Amino acid sequence: MLMGYSFSDLGSILVMQGFAGLIMFSVYLLMALGLAIIFGQMGVINMAHGEFMILGAYMTYECSRLFSAYMPGLFSLYFFVAIIVSFIVPGLLGMALEWSLIRFLYKRPLDTLLATWGISLMLQQAYRSIFGAREVGVNLPEWMMGSTHLSDSIEIPINGIIVMGMTLVITAGVYLLLFRSGWGKQVRAVMQNRAMAGAVGINTERVDRMTFGLGCGIAGVAGAAFTMIGSTSPTAGQLYIVDTFLVVAFGGAQSLTGTIASAFSISQTRSILEFFLSGSMAQVIVLLSVVIILMLRPQGLFVLKVRR
């Protein structure tokens, strides 16, 4: 397996593969966070998650066009504005969706699955009508492309570092929001016992709406980040949705720690297998192991113990 590589090669493999795995981990975590919040806290299976991500990507695209047209001087910084827009627009759309559709389906989880899948199809077609069927190329400032040179054979992609940074900030933010703020306490109360939470005076409908909006907003930010590494087209959200569900289901639906642990183990396994085998084989083996583990442990890696 390691034949034909020299010692210095092996050293670089270790470093670069380590980083490749970490980048994949950040990508997986970033795309799974929004879904984990919605699925875990509200029990809604949001099949339109990928489309909310792509909405974020399209917002980034629009920002890049606006900045290069009207404020070319500030172009190198537009990405920060894009991140904010990519959070707000999908977030608002998510809240509107929750208000107009999802809230009527809370007692029918299978119907939310169908309904959100329908929404994902509608959103795809809407993007196609608005932005065109073809892929759009998102222009990024020069400083975000390229790589940092650590040694002759070790190079670390800058966009990967940016994705890692964003993931770190957002995960920390979500943690503080859910576990260290009054609002987070309300969210967790509603999740654990809706009726009691309502009885003690928590506006459960409002909490639901904000939670759904937050999940969609984070999906949008993930989409903005992925313009650096992937494609932006009406159906690109579909590329991510399977892996996203895999991470969330494997981690255990209601646990943030679970999502992190599952994103880490899946991405590392996959990245290492991809190096020694090939992309297709890596996917097969990862899926197989996840299936087997979920057969033995249907609730996922981590479970929150709640009295029902």
Add this chain to the structure above:
Amino acid sequence: MVEKKTGIFGIQSNRRQILKGLAALPVMAGLPRLAQAASATSAVNTTGLAVTDDTVTVGILHSITGTMAISETGSVEAEKLAIAQINASGGVLGRQIKVVQEDGASDWPTFAEKARKLLENDKCAAVFGCWTSASRKAVLPVFEQYNGMLYYPTFYEGLEQSRNVIYTGQEATQQILAGLDWVSREKKAKTYYLLGSDYIWPRTANKIARKHIEGHLKDSKVIGEEYFPLGHTQFNSVINKIKLHKPDVIYAIIVGGSNVAFYKQLKAAGIDLSKQTLMTISVTEDEILGIGGENIAGAYACMKYFQSLDNPANKEFVAAFKKMWGENSVIGDVTQAAYLGPWLWKLTVEKAGSFDINKVIDASPGVEFKNAPEGYVRIHPNHHLWSRTLVGQARTDGQFNVIYQTPDLMEPNPFPVGYQ
């Protein structure tokens, strides 16, 4: 007395023919050419196709919704342009072309169903359509059952030949061999790393590439071959592997959204395509729109057409395309091949002197389109096209510099002996 026309529209169209004939009399006296072109419908259409005295109906069958809309939009635009131009120049056998467009919706059973509709209900004299091999395989039995005519634009893996299909794109050997010969000769390449998305076209194409590299190129070998699931978005591991193996040539046949991820991550990993030779047969100007010119500049693509091709017919074509579909539109290899479809059909029908499918099929071999945007093309008896193969180098503006063109037309060889 007007001849009796077969089919359920017999009476009506007889009456129309008489009226039409009367009305046309004085005009015909002044324009003998027109009169000769518009031969009697009963003579040019004996099998009940949708042909009237002044119109002929054809179908366009592509995905305008779903995943494949990204790729197929260009083909629809090119086919509509060709049809508009043919109509402006007098139509086919004096008849204006009417189009029935159906949406395959990126779903192969839908393609088959719509193909049946176009042939059975609309009686289309020809259908221009399909993009993926999967959609073509789905409609093939329909075209053979109803004896229809399909013009298929995409470059593809070969291993197929149907009397009811004209393949206006290149089959795999046409696209691959000349490019590998070039890279071996010009870049003195010895080691190759083959990559592909995991489905039939990249796998078949890489098989042909491997046989050619190992069997026909001097001292050359393949040092890696890998496939990724469609839609794969993480390429860092394989990029690391490429960095360690340092192949002379990366040969990439990655498609769809994965393409964008691959080239962006390649650039981010510090692989400079002006120093590392990369050859692809799956990136046209269309794909670069999504990838971004700065991420792929320097890579070589092997195609039969590039938008920047310098000849008068192509300049005219590009100008007309932009006039119809907007200044920012780009034209890739498949788009141009789709443009050939209606023109080849028109030339074939005029050679056959009839719209009848069997006569069109018989007349197809040898039909020449001398002023195609890509240059001269001719239909081979195996229903593929003789065409030249080009090597282009991607520029930052999303276009290619054409740096090599095969001196001769490449013979289409869909069942290459020794390459399977």
